[in-house]
Amino acid sequence: MKIMFRYNWQIREEWYRWCEQVPEEELLRARTGGVGSVLKTLFHIADVEWSWIRILKGQPDFEEPFESYASLDKVRKLDAAFRAEVESFVNAWEESMETRPLYLTRPDGSVEIEAWGTIMRHVIAHEIHHIGQLSVWAREIGLAPVSANAIRKGLIQPNIARK
């Protein structure tokens, strides 16, 4: 699970760098699907990741609107501000947390229960899904997207002593 978070952070950083070559109006342009623009998607990914971890910790989550962060620089800084807390939570993850229950109150007042492990996997899949959307929009802009490849990123050191 930690590996998938590391993968996501690497890919996200590559997308931030990808954005540097694109005029800001293209990054903010409304697009079909997802949350509607490249920058809003990156904002949304960082927001959702941090917010779920805050919820698991029983702390207030992030509720500010994208409009307050509508530039590449602001989204990057917000993401960086969240990262330390997210990273320390992910690094402290252990097996016993997988089935720990999270009690969520629905708008109608009823309660649903999810395992912490499910929430973490939701966060992982959430980012990869939205990055897939960016890859389509990149082609619409006329640029090659960042590769989603997990291979050749040094995610896991192979044990070459055995064969």
Add this chain to the structure above:
Amino acid sequence: MKIMFRYNWQIREEWYRWCEQVPEEELLRARTGGVGSVLKTLFHIADVEWSWIRILKGQPDFEEPFESYASLDKVRKLDAAFRAEVESFVNAWEESMETRPLYLTRPDGSVEIEAWGTIMRHVIAHEIHHIGQLSVWAREIGLAPVSANAIRKGLIQPNIARK
């Protein structure tokens, strides 16, 4: 890791059902980004998943072209034919396989080494990424995409004896 494969299989099945309401010409229509059409994407996901597992097993992978499977029914049947082998491989996964080395020969004859655990995560991320692309194309067609939500799917049973 098994959980993410289960998540992917559930979502993929929902996309197959989603496809039932869409005229085949829309499913085959060339689109911007990814591998180019809805059906070719689903074919590609099933192909890549099975092929990597065949490579890990040291067996021949799948090399037939999409053109031989260019209908919803054919893609579903191909996917179903692959599934038993994929599922049994995933279910037999154990910790010691994470760092097992896979030796890959590049076109130039040189060899690269990846951990089996990285390959499996690549397969997981590969599908979620391409499903993200489908979600944009669904909106282009004028339909709501399948939700990518991992919550409320019963992926992990929370341990409600503790609190």
